[in-house]
Amino acid sequence: MAEVKVLIPGYTNADSEALEAEEKTCATISLVCDKNVNMVVDPGILESQEMLVGALRKEGLEIKDINYVFLTHSHIDHFRNIGMFPLAKTVEFFGIWDKNKVEAWKEDFTEDIKIIKTPGHDQTGLTLLVATARGVVAICGDVFWKENFPKEDLYATDMAELRKSRETVLAKADYIVPGHAGIYKVKK
Numbered sequence: 001m002a003e004v005k006v007l008i009p010g011y012t013n014a015d016s017e018a019l020e021a022e023e024k025t026c027a028t029i030s031l032v033c034d035k036n037v038n039m040v041v042d043p044g045i046l047e048s049q050e051m052l053v054g055a056l057r058k059e060g061l062e063i064k065d066i067n068y069v070f071l072t073h074s075h076i077d078h079f080r081n082i083g084m085f086p087l088a089k090t091v092e093f094f095g096i097w098d099k100n101k102v103e104a105w106k107e108d109f110t111e112d113i114k115i116i117k118t119p120g121h122d123q124t125g126l127t128l129l130v131a132t133a134r135g136v137v138a139i140c141g142d143v144f145w146k147e148n149f150p151k152e153d154l155y156a157t158d159m160a161e162l163r164k165s166r167e168t169v170l171a172k173a174d175y176i177v178p179g180h181a182g183i184y185k186v187k188k
Contacts, residue, residue, distance in 0.1 A: 002034035002112040002130045004137045007055035008044065010180035012145060014155070027078040030139050030177050031059060032070070032130055034110050039068040040088070041128060041139050042179075043081035052081060063087075072141025072179070073122040091115070093124035118143050118169060120162025121153055121179075127169055135174030137183070143169055146181030 010028035027044040029052060038061060046052060056062065069085050071092040072078055082090065091109075095102040109115050112131040118140060119125045127140040142153070143165050156162045169176065170186055177183045 001133050002032060002037075002110070004130050004132055004139065004175075004177065004183075005031045005033075005059060006177060006183055007031050007040070007059070008046070008051060009182040010044070010178075012180040025077050025180065027141070027179055028177055028181060029055070031056070031061075032113065032128065032139070034112050034130075037068060037110060037113070038066050039070050039091075040066050040085065041070045041177075042072050042078040042141060043069060043084060045077045045080040049081055049084055052084065070126075070128060070139075071124075072126055072128075072139065072143075074124045075122060075142070078141060078179070091126075093117075093126055116168065116172075118165035120158050120160075120165045121156050123157055125165060127165075129172055136172060137175045137177060138169045138173035139177040140165075140169050140173075140179070142179035144176055144178040146178050147176075147184040149178065 008029040010026045012025040014023050027042045029044045030041040032039040066085050066088045069088045069090050090097040096105050107115055114129040116127050118127040121142040127138050130137045173186050175183055175185055
């Protein structure tokens with residue numbers, strides 16, 4: 001079975017009613033390991049890239065060990081640090097990029113990793129469904145920002161599509177890694 005670890009829990013104040021003078025945000029950065037796959041999900045935007053290097057080191061990995069970077073959607077707070085992984089292939093809405101070559105991704109990425117489209121927050125939304133020993137973990141970017149997510153997403157491109165994506169993720173997942181917080185269990 002595959003493994004999922006949250007390397008750096010994200011945060012945001014963008015959904016706060018009392019938004020401070022400046023918005024502060026960091027995407028949740030995760031690691032998915034499955035057989036010969038070492039994947040960083042949403043390498044985010046950090047005060048220092050050393051934070052991510054150190055988090056990988058704690059897992060016994062270096063930058064060169066990451067062979068895939070997965071992007072849940074195309075907002076810069078989720079992908080700014082993608083250049084840290086020059087040897088990795090990038091999996092995003094339009095395909096799997098290996099330098100300047102692109103090929104289509106398959107829903108069954110591996111036996112234990114599935115990719116599904118989850119539009120609404122952004123039209124390029126993707127979710128990883130990862131079969132782990134503790135159940136299915138959905139790494140879904142901003143489909144859900146955090147456990148007590150805002151019901152209305154002020155940044156959504158299509159709120160009706162986002163509601164459908166949320167229903168799909170909730171139906172398939174035992175745990176959710178949201179876009180801007182740590183992992184949580186789905187209440188069924």
